[in-house]
Amino acid sequence: MQVAALDNLHISLQTLPREDFQKIYEACLEDKVRCIVCGKPVKLYLGLTEEPSFYHPNKLENQTCQREEQTLPAEMTPVDTNQYYSEQNGFRIPKSRAIATLEKPTVTDWKTLKTLQGHAPFQPQTIAPTSILGIPLDAEQKEAVTTVNGPLLILAGAGSGKTRVLTTRALYMIEEMNINPKSIMLVTFTAKAALEMKHRIKQQTSLQSSQLNQLVIGTFHSIFYKILHHHDRQKWNGNHLLKWDWQKENYLKQACREFGIDEKEFPFDQALQQISYWKNTLLMPSDVKPNDTFEENALSLYTYYEEQKLSHGQFDFDDMLVKCYELMNENPEVLSSYQNRFQYFLIDEFQDINPAQYNLMKILSSHTRNLCAVGDDDQTIYSFRGSDPTFILSFKEEFPSAKIVHLASNYRSDHKIVSAANAVIEKNKRRLSKKMAAQYETANEPKCFFPYDEEEEATMIVQDIKEKIASGAQPDDFAILYRTHTGGRAIFERFVQSSIPFVIEKGQNSFYERKMVRAVLAYLQLSINPDHVSALTELIRPLFLKQSALNDVKALSILHDCTLVDALLQLNGLPAFQMAKLKKVIPRISHLKKKKPVEAIIIIEKELGFNDYMKKQGNEGNAMDKGSDDIHDLKVVAKKFSTVESFLQHTDHMILTQKALKEKQGSQGVQLMTIHRSKGLEFPYVYIVGAVDGSLPHDFALEAARKGNYDYLEEERRLLYVAMTRAKEHLLLSAPDNRRNRKAVQSRFLKPLLTKSSGSLD
Numbered sequence: 001m002q003v004a005a006l007d008n009l010h011i012s013l014q015t016l017p018r019e020d021f022q023k024i025y026e027a028c029l030e031d032k033v034r035c036i037v038c039g040k041p042v043k044l045y046l047g048l049t050e051e052p053s054f055y056h057p058n059k060l061e062n063q064t065c066q067r068e069e070q071t072l073p074a075e076m077t078p079v080d081t082n083q084y085y086s087e088q089n090g091f092r093i094p095k096s097r098a099i100a101t102l103e104k105p106t107v108t109d110w111k112t113l114k115t116l117q118g119h120a121p122f123q124p125q126t127i128a129p130t131s132i133l134g135i136p137l138d139a140e141q142k143e144a145v146t147t148v149n150g151p152l153l154i155l156a157g158a159g160s161g162k163t164r165v166l167t168t169r170a171l172y173m174i175e176e177m178n179i180n181p182k183s184i185m186l187v188t189f190t191a192k193a194a195l196e197m198k199h200r201i202k203q204q205t206s207l208q209s210s211q212l213n214q215l216v217i218g219t220f221h222s223i224f225y226k227i228l229h230h231h232d233r234q235k236w237n238g239n240h241l242l243k244w245d246w247q248k249e250n251y252l253k254q255a256c257r258e259f260g261i262d263e264k265e266f267p268f269d270q271a272l273q274q275i276s277y278w279k280n281t282l283l284m285p286s287d288v289k290p291n292d293t294f295e296e297n298a299l300s301l302y303t304y305y306e307e308q309k310l311s312h313g314q315f316d317f318d319d320m321l322v323k324c325y326e327l328m329n330e331n332p333e334v335l336s337s338y339q340n341r342f343q344y345f346l347i348d349e350f351q352d353i354n355p356a357q358y359n360l361m362k363i364l365s366s367h368t369r370n371l372c373a374v375g376d377d378d379q380t381i382y383s384f385r386g387s388d389p390t391f392i393l394s395f396k397e398e399f400p401s402a403k404i405v406h407l408a409s410n411y412r413s414d415h416k417i418v419s420a421a422n423a424v425i426e427k428n429k430r431r432l433s434k435k436m437a438a439q440y441e442t443a444n445e446p447k448c449f450f451p452y453d454e455e456e457e458a459t460m461i462v463q464d465i466k467e468k469i470a471s472g473a474q475p476d477d478f479a480i481l482y483r484t485h486t487g488g489r490a491i492f493e494r495f496v497q498s499s500i501p502f503v504i505e506k507g508q509n510s511f512y513e514r515k516m517v518r519a520v521l522a523y524l525q526l527s528i529n530p531d532h533v534s535a536l537t538e539l540i541r542p543l544f545l546k547q548s549a550l551n552d553v554k555a556l557s558i559l560h561d562c563t564l565v566d567a568l569l570q571l572n573g574l575p576a577f578q579m580a581k582l583k584k585v586i587p588r589i590s591h592l593k594k595k596k597p598v599e600a601i602i603i604i605e606k607e608l609g610f611n612d613y614m615k616k617q618g619n620e621g622n623a624m625d626k627g628s629d630d631i632h633d634l635k636v637v638a639k640k641f642s643t644v645e646s647f648l649q650h651t652d653h654m655i656l657t658q659k660a661l662k663e664k665q666g667s668q669g670v671q672l673m674t675i676h677r678s679k680g681l682e683f684p685y686v687y688i689v690g691a692v693d694g695s696l697p698h699d700f701a702l703e704a705a706r707k708g709n710y711d712y713l714e715e716e717r718r719l720l721y722v723a724m725t726r727a728k729e730h731l732l733l734s735a736p737d738n739r740r741n742r743k744a745v746q747s748r749f750l751k752p753l754l755t756k757s758s759g760s761l762d
C-alpha cells in the first residue's frame with residue numbers, strides 16, 4: 001500500500017520526501033500510522049528486497065486492504081505538485097489541504113540494488129587433494145607446511161587457509177620431523193588467535209598434552225613479557241604494569257603542569273597513541289624529530305613519561321617489546337641462551353608487524369634463519385599503531401635465500417565476492433601482485449544498496465536480517481561492519497529496538513558518552529532541569545570556567561536560593577569579558593527546550609560559543625577523530641525527534657542499554673563490529689555500512705591524499721578488502737545518499753564495481 005494516515009493526514013510514499021521515511025517508519029512502530037481502508041495500524045516496509053510500502057503484519061488483512069486501496073476515490077491519490085509545505089507534528093505537509101505530502105521528492109528517489117561486478121569469470125580449479133597427517137591441503141599449502149628449514153614467506157591471501165597451514169606445519173615439524181616442540185615459537189597477534197591455534201592443534205593430533213604444552217604459542221607481548229619476567233622477576237612483576245590509559249594520563253597531566261602546557265586543551269589520548277607509536281617504531285625520545293607543535297608537546301611528555309616510569313620502577317605494554325629487544329641486543333649471552341632454546345620461528349599476520357617486533361624476531365632467529373612468516377600485504381590495516389608493510393614487501397631483499405609460497409586459493413568465499421574484492425584491491429599500487437581464486441560459485445551476487453542516510457541504512461539492514469532469519473538463517477550468521485565505532489551508532493540503536501539478539505564489541509562506550517556529545521547534551525539537560533548537577537559539571541569546560549567554579553556555583557545556588565544555571569551568573573572574580581559572555585549565554589539555555597532538538601544544537605554550536613570551544617580542544621586538527629564530526633552525527637539522530645525532552649529520553653535509554661550490555665552480554669547473535677575487529681573472522685552474511693567518501697575511505701586519508709600522501713588511502717582500500725573478504729556467501733554494501741546531513745558521494749573504491757550505467761559515479 002502506498003498511502004496511509006497519520007493524525008488524519010494522508011501520507012503517500014509516492015510524494016513523501018525521502019528524508020521523512022524514517023520518521024514515518026518510527027511513527028508506525030508506535031502504531032500512530034493507520035490504514036486508510038480499515039483504520040488499523042500499519043507498518044512501513046523499508047528493506048532491501050522490495051520498494052517501500054505500508055503493510056499489515058497480518059497477511060490476510062494486508063491482501064484485502066491492498067485490493068480495496070485500488071478502488072478508493074481519486075481525491076485520495078495525491079496529484080498536486082505545486083503545493084508547498086507547512087509543519088505539523090514534526091512532518092512536512094502541504095499548506096493548502098491535508099492530503100499527503102505532495103511536493104515532488106526533493107532529495108533522492110528510491111534506488112534499486114546494484115550488483116557489484118567483479119571482472120573475472122569463474123574458473124573451476126582442479127586441485128589435486130593431498131593431505132598431511134590426515135589434514136586436507138592443496139599443493140601450495142603442502143609446500144608451505146613441509147618447507148621447514150630456512151627463511152620462508154607464505155603469502156596467504158584472504159581465506160586461503162593460513163591458520164590451517166600454521167597449525168599443520170607445527171604438527172608436521174613435531175610428528176614427522178621429530179623436532180622438539182620446545183624449540184618452536186609460534187607468535188600470533190591476538191590472544192584469541194593464540195587460543196584458536198592451540199585448540200586446533202590439540203584437535204588434530206594424538207600427541208599428549210604434556211608434549212604439546214612445550215610448544216610456545218602466544219602473542220608477542222605474552223612471550224616477551226615471560227622472557228623479561230624470567231630474567232628479572234623483581235622488576236618485571238605484573239604489579240608494576242601501567243595497565244590503564246588513565247594511569248599513563250596521570251603522568252602526562254603532571255608533565256603538562258610542569259611544562260606549562262594547558263592541560264584542559266591537550267588531547268591526551270592522541271598523545272598516548274603517538275608515544276606508543278614512537279616506542280613501537282623504536283624511536284627513543286632522543287631520536288624523535290617532531291613535525292609540528294602537537295608532536296613537540298607530545299615529545300616533551302614522552303620524555304617525562306619515560307623518566308617517571310623509570311623512577312617508579314614501572315613499565316607499560318610497549319616496554320615488553322622494546323625492553324626485550326634491548327635486552328637481547330645488548331646482552332649476547334642472554335640472546336644466545338634463548339637461541340639455544342628456540343630454533344624455529346613462525347609468525348602469523350606478518351603484514352602487521354612493527355619495527356620493535358620485527359627486530360626482536362630477526363635477532364632471535366639470526367642463528368638458524370628458520371623464520372617462517374605468514375601474511376597478506378593486502379590485509380595490512382594497523383599502520384596507525386606502527387605496523388609497517390615494508391617488512392613483508394621487502395622480505396626477499398632482507399632474506400635473499402628465502403622461499404616464497406603463494407596461497408592463492410580462497411576457500412572461504414563465493415567466486416563473485418572474491419572477484420569483486422580482487423577488483424577493489426588491485427587498484428593499490430604498493431602491493432605484491434597476486435589474485436585470489438575462489439573455489440566455488442553460487443547464484444548469489446554481492447550487492448550495493450543506497451539508503452537515504454545512516455538512519456535508513458540501519459533500518460534497511462535490520463529489516464533484511466529479519467527476513468533472512470524468518471527464512472531460516474541464524475543470528476550468528478550475520479556481521480555488520482563499520483569503519484569507526486561511531487559508524488555503528490544507528491545500527492546499534494535499531495537493534496535495541498528490534499528483538500534480534502546481537503553482540504557488540506566488549507567495553508564499548510555509548511556514542512552519547514563521547515566528550516563533545518556529552519557537553520552538547522548537557523546544555524539540553526540544563527534547559528529542562530536547571531539543577532542538573534552532572535550536566536553542569538560537563539558545562540564547566542565549554543564555558544571556559546575553572547574546575548573550582550563548580551563548587552562555587554553549588555554554594556551560590558544555596559546562598560541565593562536559585563537554580564544552578566542562575567547561580568552561574570553570580571560567580572565572582574571573573575574577568576569582565578568572561579562575565580559578559582556568561583550573561584549572553586546563560587539566559588538562553590532555558591529557551592533551548594522550546595526548540596526542536598536540531599535547532600537547539602545549532603544554537604548551542606553557533607550562538608552559545610560551542611564551536612569556539614571545539615576549536616580550542618586541539619582534536620579539531622586531528623582529522624581522524626574530530627569533535628565536530630560527532631556533533632554532525634548527533635544532529636542526524638536529533639532530526640528524528642520533535643522535542644528536546646523526547647530526544648533526551650532516547651539518549652538516556654541508549655546510554656543505559658549500552659552500559660547494561662557492557663556488564664552482561666551473551667556471545668550469540670548478529671555481530672556488530674569495526675572492520676579492524678573483523679580481521680581473521682568469517683560469516684555467511686556480511687553488511688558493510690557507510691561506503692561513501694569520508695567514511696570509507698575516511699576523511700583523514702582523503703585529506704592526506706590531497707596533500708600528496710596516498711599511503712593512508714591505500715590502507716583504507718585494504719580495510720574495504722578485509723571487510724569484503726569476511727563474507728562467505730552473501731555480501732551487501734551500503735552507500736547512503738546522505739551522511740551527517742549532507743549529500744554524500746559513493747566511495748571511490750566502488751568505482752570498479754559499479755558499472756557506468758548505475759549513473760552515479762561520474
Ligand SMILES: Nc1ncnc2c1ncn2[C@@H]1O[C@H](COP(=O)(O)OP(=O)(O)OP(=O)(O)O)[C@@H](O)[C@H]1O
Pocket residue numbers: 136137138141156157158159160161162163164165376410411412679680681725
Ligand atoms: N585445503 C582446504 N580445503 C578446504 N577448505 C579449506 C582448505 N584450507 C582452508 N580451508 C577453509 O577455508 C576457510 C578459510 O581458512 P582460514 O580461516 O584458515 O583462512 P585465513 O587464510 O586465515 O583467512 P584470512 O586471512 O582472510 O582471515 C576456512 O573455513 C578453512 O576451513
